Amino acid sequence: AQKITQTQPGMFVQEKEAVTLDCTYDTSDPSYGLFWYKQPSSGEMIFLIYQGSYDQQNATEGRYSLNFQKARKSANLVISASQLGDSAMYFCAMRENTGNQFYFGTGTSLTVIP
């Protein structure tokens, strides 16, 4: 079974609008971390935000927030006030505390329209 599922291969958003990128995960480990990374066309992976499985509050980092719904095993990324520079691939990832390996989703290509 897929550890991380991203069901949106591509998304479009109008500049200055908010957008939600979906991510669901599958694990039986009670302790895990969820991550979002941005990959622009240059290729580097840029860390955006982290949510621990025991964190009570949703993580926020500037314009990024993570909508963590533990019972549904979802960790959607919300980008507010989209900017043209937000156009990139976005990957959701999970790390179980029983191991070091990161599991990545298939990614969502976000295009911000002026």
Add this chain to the structure above:
Amino acid sequence: GAVVSQHPSRVICKSGTSVKIECRSLDFQATTMFWYRQFPKQSLMLMATSNEGSKATYEQGVEKDKFLINHASLTLSTLTVTSAHPEDSSFYICSALESSTQGSTEAFFGQGTRLTVV
């Protein structure tokens, strides 16, 4: 945040030659580094886990004799693509975990290497 430097960023080589890619953690020690391969518009595929001072652990389907990994120090891991063929052309990216952090909250990625075999 911590910095991982990957070199070279781009390399073109002839079929049959070998290419070495370096991954360095610049301001922290990394006992564990990961090597990924990424095809265009696809996700990162884990190739192997590199552990300092021991043999790398390869994922199923990855040829360890073709993709040689050496993690000789706490700050350097290398991936050597031996006898490269055009089908080895891809984007290779490394990441590192800080060894001093229990349950590190993020992995730090190199800038990636775009390999083209002609």
